[in-house]
Amino acid sequence: MTNEEMNVIIGLEVHCQLNTSSKLFCACSADFRGDAPNTHTCPVCLGLPGTLPVLNKRAIEYALKVAKAFNCVVLEKSEFCRKNYFYPDLVKAYQITMGDNPLAVGGYVEIEDDAGNPKIINLTRIHVEEDPGRLVHMGNREYGHYTLVDYNRSGIPLIEMVTEPELSSPKEARRFLNKLRAMLEYLDVFDPEKEGAIRVDANISIKGHERVEIKNISSYKGVEKALIFEITRQKNLINRGGTIVRETRHFQEGKGTTISARSKETATDYRYFPEPDLPIICVADWIKDIISPELPDARRDRFMQQYGITANHAKTLTGDLKLAEFYETIADVGAAITASWTADILIGELNYRDMSLGIVAPHASEFKDLVTLIRDKKITDKAGIEVLRVWLDNLRTGTKMEKPTKIVERLNLARESGEHLRGIVEQILASNPQAIIDHKTRKKGALNFIVGQVVKETRGKFDPREIHAMIAEFVGK
Amino acid sequence: MSDAYNAFLSDIEIPSSAAGPLAGIRVAVKDNISTKNIPTTCASKMLLGYIPPYDAHAVELLKAAGATIAGKTNMDEFGMGTTTENSAFGPTLNPRDTTRVTGGSSGGSAAVVAAGIVRMALGSDTGGSIRCPASYCGIVGLKPTYGRVSRYGLIAYANSFEQIGPMAANVTDVARLFSVIAGGDHRDSTSVDKPYDFTELHASVEGKIIGIPKEYFGEGIDTNIAKIIETSIDKFEELGAVTLEVSLPSLQYALSAYYITCTCEASSNLGRFDGVRYGPKPEMTNLWHDAYTKIRETGFGPEVRRRILLGTFALSTGYYGKYYVKAQHAKQLIRHDFRRVLTDCDLLAGPTMPGIAPKIGELVDDPLRMYQTDILTIPANIAGIPAISLPCGTFHGMPVGLQLMGKIFGEEVLLNAALAFEEMT
Numbered sequence: 050m051t052n053e054e055m056n057v058i059i060g061l062e063v064h065c066q067l068n069t070s071s072k073l074f075c076a077c078s079a080d081f082r083g084d085a086p087n088t089h090t091c092p093v094c095l096g097l098p099g100t101l102p103v104l105n106k107r108a109i110e111y112a113l114k115v116a117k118a119f120n121c122v123v124l125e126k127s128e129f130c131r132k133n134y135f136y137p138d139l140v141k142a143y144q145i146t147m148g149d150n151p152l153a154v155g156g157y158v159e160i161e162d163d164a165g166n167p168k169i170i171n172l173t174r175i176h177v178e179e180d181p182g183r184l185v186h187m188g189n190r191e192y193g194h195y196t197l198v199d200y201n202r203s204g205i206p207l208i209e210m211v212t213e214p215e216l217s218s219p220k221e222a223r224r225f226l227n228k229l230r231a232m233l234e235y236l237d238v239f240d241p242e243k244e245g246a247i248r249v250d251a252n253i254s255i256k257g258h259e260r261v262e263i264k265n266i267s268s269y270k271g272v273e274k275a276l277i278f279e280i281t282r283q284k285n286l287i288n289r290g291g292t293i294v295r296e297t298r299h300f301q302e303g304k305g306t307t308i309s310a311r312s313k314e315t316a317t318d319y320r321y322f323p324e325p326d327l328p329i330i331c332v333a334d335w336i337k338d339i340i341s342p343e344l345p346d347a348r349r350d351r352f353m354q355q356y357g358i359t360a361n362h363a364k365t366l367t368g369d370l371k372l373a374e375f376y377e378t379i380a381d382v383g384a385a386i387t388a389s390w391t392a393d394i395l396i397g398e399l400n401y402r403d404m405s406l407g408i409v410a411p412h413a414s415e416f417k418d419l420v421t422l423i424r425d426k427k428i429t430d431k432a433g434i435e436v437l438r439v440w441l442d443n444l445r446t447g448t449k450m451e452k453p454t455k456i457v458e459r460l461n462l463a464r465e466s467g468e469h470l471r472g473i474v475e476q477i478l479a480s481n482p483q484a485i486i487d488h489k490t491r492k493k494g495a496l497n498f499i500v501g502q503v504v505k506e507t508r509g510k511f512d513p514r515e516i517h518a519m520i521a522e523f524v525g526k
Numbered sequence: 527m528s529d530a531y532n533a534f535l536s537d538i539e540i541p542s543s544a545a546g547p548l549a550g551i552r553v554a555v556k557d558n559i560s561t562k563n564i565p566t567t568c569a570s571k572m573l574l575g576y577i578p579p580y581d582a583h584a585v586e587l588l589k590a591a592g593a594t595i596a597g598k599t600n601m602d603e604f605g606m607g608t609t610t611e612n613s614a615f616g617p618t619l620n621p622r623d624t625t626r627v628t629g630g631s632s633g634g635s636a637a638v639v640a641a642g643i644v645r646m647a648l649g650s651d652t653g654g655s656i657r658c659p660a661s662y663c664g665i666v667g668l669k670p671t672y673g674r675v676s677r678y679g680l681i682a683y684a685n686s687f688e689q690i691g692p693m694a695a696n697v698t699d700v701a702r703l704f705s706v707i708a709g710g711d712h713r714d715s716t717s718v719d720k721p722y723d724f725t726e727l728h729a730s731v732e733g734k735i736i737g738i739p740k741e742y743f744g745e746g747i748d749t750n751i752a753k754i755i756e757t758s759i760d761k762f763e764e765l766g767a768v769t770l771e772v773s774l775p776s777l778q779y780a781l782s783a784y785y786i787t788c789t790c791e792a793s794s795n796l797g798r799f800d801g802v803r804y805g806p807k808p809e810m811t812n813l814w815h816d817a818y819t820k821i822r823e824t825g826f827g828p829e830v831r832r833r834i835l836l837g838t839f840a841l842s843t844g845y846y847g848k849y850y851v852k853a854q855h856a857k858q859l860i861r862h863d864f865r866r867v868l869t870d871c872d873l874l875a876g877p878t879m880p881g882i883a884p885k886i887g888e889l890v891d892d893p894l895r896m897y898q899t900d901i902l903t904i905p906a907n908i909a910g911i912p913a914i915s916l917p918c919g920t921f922h923g924m925p926v927g928l929q930l931m932g933k934i935f936g937e938e939v940l941l942n943a944a945l946a947f948e949e950m951t
Contacts, residue, residue, distance in 0.1 A: 092580050096798055098573070098681040099560040099582060101714050133794050133841070135818055142797025198802075320841035322790060322850055325685035327715050 055287065056256035057280055059222050060214035061272075064207045064248045065233055066180065067111045068240045072204035073179045074102030074145065079205050082243055086185070086199035094204035096140030101326045104129075108206035109332055111238040112152050112177045113339050115208060118232055121156030121175055123333045129324040134317050137196070138182040140203055146178035148321045152332070158232070159346070160224045162217070170225055173211040180205040202245075214252060214260075219276035222251070226269050227368060231345045234370040242407055251276060255283050259295040263307055266300045275300040279307050348373055356384035365392040371406050372396070379417040383424050390420050394434065398441055408444055415440070419453035431509030432462040465510045470503075474519045477502045485524055496520060531619045531628075533600055533637040538564050540595040542588075547724065548706060549592030554638045554647040557598040558605055559690060560679035561585050564595070568681050569613035570603045572805040572825035582679020583714065584648060584690045584707045591706045596644045599634025603827045604796065605652050605683040607631050608899050610659070611890045612829045619886070620663060622924060626883040629659035635693050636663040645694065646703045650680055652688040653784055654878075654903025657915035660693055661927025662883035664917045666700045666944070667693040669903075671935050672910035673718040676711030682795040684788035685716075687907040697916070697945045701727045704937065720935050729946035732766030734872040734939065741777045742876030742902055742929075750921050755877045758918040758928045758947070762875070765946050772867045772874070776859040777905055783856035784904040785897060786840050786849050792830075793837030799825065832893065857908050864909035868933045873943055877902055878915040878927035902929065912937045914944050918951065 072079050075093035093100045116123055128150040131143040156172040182203040188194040210229070216222045230247065233239035240246060249272050254260035263279060266272050283293055298307040343351070345367050352363040352373075366388060367373045380387050395416070399406060409416065419440070423433045436456045443449045457463055477499060478485060487495035496517075503516045529537075535557045542549075555561060558568045560578040562585075567573040581589070588595065602612035610633025611617040618633040620626040621641040628637045632649030636659030639647050649656040651669035660667030668691045675690045682688070692703035702724055710719025738759060743752050763769060801808035801821030808817040826834070840849035867874065880899055889896045906913035911931050918928035928947070932940035 092578075097560075097578065097580070098566075098568075098576070098798070098804075099558075099578070099679040101678055101716075103713055103715055131794050133797060135797065135800060135815075137800075137802055137814055140798060140803075142800065143794050318842045320794070320838065320846075322794070322841055322846070325716075325791060326682075 055284055057217055058214045058254050058256060058260075059216035059218075059276060060252040061212045061216065061222060061225065062250040062252075063210045063212075063226065063229060064250075065210070065229075065239050066243065066246045067108055067206040067208060067238050068243075069105055069107045069111060069206055071105055071107075073105050073108050073177070073206035074204055077204065081201035084201065086197070086201060089201040090203070094140070095200055096203075102145060102324075104327060104330070105206060108177055109152070109330065110335070110339070111206075111236075112175060112208050113332060113335055114236045114238055114341070115210070115233065116153035116156065116175050117336055117339050117341055118236055118344055119156035119158055119172055119175070119210075121153035121172060123153045123336050124150055125331060125333050126150055127152045127176075127330050127332065129327045129330075130321050131324050133320040136181070138184050138198055138203075140182065140200065144179060144181060145324055145327070146209075147176035151176035158225070158228055160221065160228050163220055168221070170215050171213040173213055175208055175210050178207050178209060179203070180207050214254075219273045219280065222276055223269060223273045226272060228345070230269070231368050231370065235342055235344050235348075237342070242405060251279075253279050253283070255280075255287060255293070258283065258287065258293040261293065261295065262297045263300050264297055264310065267302070271300060271302055274305045275307055278305055282307070352376075356380055356388065358384055358388040362388040362392045365396065369406065371410055375406060375410050375413055378413050379420065382417055382420045386424050387420055390423070390433075394437065398434075398437055402441060402445055404441065404445055409441070412444065415452050422453070422457065426464060426512070428457055428462055428464050429509050429512055431504065431513075432457070432464065435460070435509065436462060460508075462508065462510060464512065465507070466512065466515055470507070470511055470515065470519050473506055474503055474516070474523060477506060478520070478523055488524055496524075529638075529643065531621055531624070531637045531641060532616050533618045533628075533634040533641070533643070534597045535567060535569060535600050535615060535634070536565050536598040538597060540564065540589070542590075542592050542594060544590055544592040546590060546592035546706075547702060548588060548646075551593050551646060552596035552644045553588055553593040553703070554596045554599050554635055554644045555585060555588075556601055556632050556635050556647070556649050558601060558650055558681040558683070559585060559648055560681065561595060561598065564598060566598065566681070567614075568604045569601045569615055570799075570826065570830070571614045572799045574805055576804050578679075580679065582690070583676035583711045585679065587706050588648075593646075593706075596638075599632070599638060599647060601634055602631035602655075603830050604681070604792070605631040605650060605655055605688070606792070606829050606833055608654070608658055608896050609884070609886075609889060610634065611886065612827055614827055617886055620883050622664060623883070625885055626924065627662065627886050627888075629662035629879070629883055631655040631659075632667075632693065633659045636660055636665055636667070639663070639665045639693055639695055642695075646699055647693045648690055648703075648707070649693045650688055650690050651903075651907065652684050652788060653900050653907050656691045656693060657878045657903050657913060657927065657929060658900070660915040661878035661929075662925065664920075664925030665693060665695050666697050666914065666916055666948075667691065668700050668704060668914045668937070668941070669906060669912060670704065670708065670937060671720075671912045672907075673716050674709075674720050674722075674912070674935065674937065675707050676709075676714040676717045678711055678713040678717075682791070684791040685795070686791065687784070687788060697914075697941060697948045698727065700914070701941045701945075704941070708937075718935070722937055726938055727941055727945060729942065729949045731762055731943040731946040734767045734943060735870065736762055736767050736769045736943075737772040737867050737871030737874045738769055739772050739774050739777070739867070739874055739876055741774055746880050746898060746901065747877060748881040748921075751877050751879075751881055751926055754919040754921060754926045755875075755928055758951075759875050761947060761950055762943070765950060767943070769875075770871060772871060774860070774863045774867060774905070776856065776863045779856035780860055780905050780908060781897065781901055783853040783860065784900070784908060785836070786853035787857065789833045789837030790841050790850050790853075791837070793834045793841065796826070796830070796834055801825065829893065860905060860908045861910070864905070864911060868911070872933070872936075872939055874931040876929050878929040879903070882921050882924035882926065906931050910934060912940050914940055916944050916947060918947075
């Protein structure tokens with residue numbers, strides 16, 4: 050069988066931290082990032098003997114928002130239970146989670162398949178559980194290795210969302226996660242900017258063979274990478290006549306590979322049983338009081354209608370809540386030009402710099418000024434990109450807070466036109482006689498070369514169309 | 527230990543200056559109830575050196591009521607036992623006869639009250655741990671309705687059964703202490719806000735219907751004990767109550783349902799004792815699995831290890847349905863049976879224990895026989911109902927306890943009846 054004929058089946062278990070202000074079972078602040086280790090702890094989240102959990106109602110409300118947005122059925126009776134296992138980051142040696150009676154079952158979300166067609170991904174269940182603490186591995190080979198434990202994360206509320214095994218490729222899995230992230234962000238229950246806020250376990254198999262679980266992948270990119278590696282590994286193994294064994298594997302983020310987990314770590318029998326310290330929760334009735342905000346798909350459709358922008362721009366802009374809001378605050382400059390400068394150019398430059406929109410968002414009005422300069426033909430597109438780059442570099446390093454309008458002034462990038470161009474064109478033509486000959490002999494691109502030289506000489510201050518016209522005056526069309 | 531009965535594990539006293547119903551009264555606290563700045567060990571080597579940074583809800587209330595915390599009392603390790611012989615720090619001796627056990631697991635609390643060292647004590651009762659030593663030592667002990675006293679700070683053994691409760695030499699002091707600790711607590715989701723008003727206490731049982739479950743006088747109950755109890759119950763008729771023979775057939779499942787559930791819960795509760803944060807430092811090994819294994823092999827006593835293993839087994843894949851799930855069904859049957867008889871009756875009466883306090887060492891090597899002595903106390907824990915043990919006579923010079931059980935949140939009726947009985951004898 051060829052690789053293409055082997056069908057890939059992927060199911061995901063996604064754990065997302067809910068951005069409640071306090072932890073799931075105690076009053077400790079859940080906003081611990083950047084703070085010293087073990088400063089967001091109390092007897093309850095340290096699991097001290099004698100302490101008892103008290104459920105954070107807000108976490109259940111957040112989870113219900115998610116359940117409603119994904120069209121799930123909320124159970125009449127949901128039950129917390131204990132998942133028992135030993136690990137140094139797990140203070141009570143059990144995690145309070147949900148078992149046979151989760152918060153909600155069923156539900157679905159629409160994504161695009163690899164061919165761009167709509168595809169429904171069904172959810173199995175959604176439940177609420179607590180995050181364990183975090184191990185920090187220290188030391189070195191010379192003086193020995195040791196491990197520290199930080200319990201700030203212990204007790205942070207998580208929702209676990211489990212999909213049916215219906216994803217067919219790593220790209221599809223990535224799109225599912227992007228959609229999921231966007232929806233959770235729109236629901237205001239999740240902050241994707243927080244490190245480790247999302248963690249994924251992936252079940253993956255080649256049709257007709259055993260499935261393998263990859264545990265604890267902690268980034269969106271990681272999921273795609275891990276799946277690509279694992280599919281290749283499994284297909285190669287099958288092609289060589291080998292057998293896939295049912296096992297758990299760990300993803301090694303740095304290397305992009307997966308390795309088999311030691312059997313000692315996976316032979317665990319979690320001995321689930323109902324948590325006797327918490328009552329059964331009956332929240333199916335609450336769902337009618339949950340108000341869903343506008344979700345990504347609805348916003349995409351509105352953007353197309355209200356702003357008349359392309360489907361692609363609308364999809365990109367609404368695929369991230371902050372981006373959609375950013376766009377809407379500045380769209381009055383001109384819906385189309387703003388869509389293009391935001392979805393295409395700004396996002397490209399941000400990705401190139403590994404910057405997040407969060408850094409730019411507070412300065413939306415400055416970006417708006419830049420787009421306005423371009424719209425009003427005060428600077429050319431090329432100059433606009435140059436200004437954008439300088440502005441983003443400044444924001445990234447935090448060294449100089451210079452507005453785009455100032456950057457235009459300082460770099461003398463204001464658009465020029467008229468007779469001043471004639472002299473420059475003359476000069477460039479004089480020093481590139483071969484290009485003129487090439488043009489006259491109908492060699493393709495010869496004129497573009499001259500235009501490029503002029504743009505370079507004028508540092509993009511003239512409209513390329515004007516340059517074109519001027520050159521044509523000299524050499525003919 | 528400094529005391530003659532090995533009843534205290536810590537004799538650190540914390541006086542309170544608060545004016546309140548317990549002002550000036552010394553109250554001992556069982557060592558599985560967390561006390562801020564006082565070591566709390568559950569009589570286990572595993573918790574040696576552990577000093578809680580917080581007070582249990584009941585302890586906070588004691589302090590606010592003016593009580594002096596008069597030390598921490600010995601017990602069976604983590605509450606697992608019926609004699610206080612399973613303490614890592616040796617058994618507590620019964621003040622009535624120091625060759626005999628105090629009963630357990632709140633043996634230290636019973637002994638210090640019986641010996642007159644303190645006026646009151648807190649115990650905890652998972653399957654009879656207050657009533658058994660109260661019976662063996664000749665004092666009064668109340669296991670409240672499940673949820674009436676907050677469990678916050680009580681180091682869990684079997685969460686769904688246990689309650690903190692008062693122990694004292696007489697019903698009035700038990701009621702007084704109960705009035706301080708009863709009531710809701712937002713930190714315990716299973717607690718219910720039902721305070722107890724001490725001024726309501728008055729001797730009264732007239733017109734009440736007292737059910738006599740025939741299963742409480744059946745096989746395994748010493749006939750001499752049964753006779754003493756029957757005589758005591760007759761006294762209620764003299765006080766104007768009516769007795770009625772009732773039957774609770776589901777009690778045949780009580781012992782199994784109890785021991786399965788409590789070992790399951792215990793196996794999970796005690797997982798946190800892994801040597802990382804409590805107890806003696808484990809030897810350094812390359813693998814944390816090995817370090818955990820070693821510390822748990824040596825840190826826990828044999829009875830605790832036995833119950834952890836039993837519970838781990840009963841919860842594992844393939845056995846969960848056969849044991850845990852079945853035990854929960856049995857629990858429902860028993861609760862249903864009690865609900866039924868307690869619609870007809872106001873109270874139930876019977877012996878607390880099937881016999882008098884055994885000799886030290888007599889039962890310690892026979893866990894099954896030891897478990898069987900819990901047969902009369904366990905049902906109240908399964909049903910969640912309040913139950914009290916009262917001294918009602920002696921046999922071979924040792925105290926015998928009468929057990930009264932009431933309706934859910936029926937402590938008022940229960941204590942009034944107990945007081946009426948106490949005043950008459």
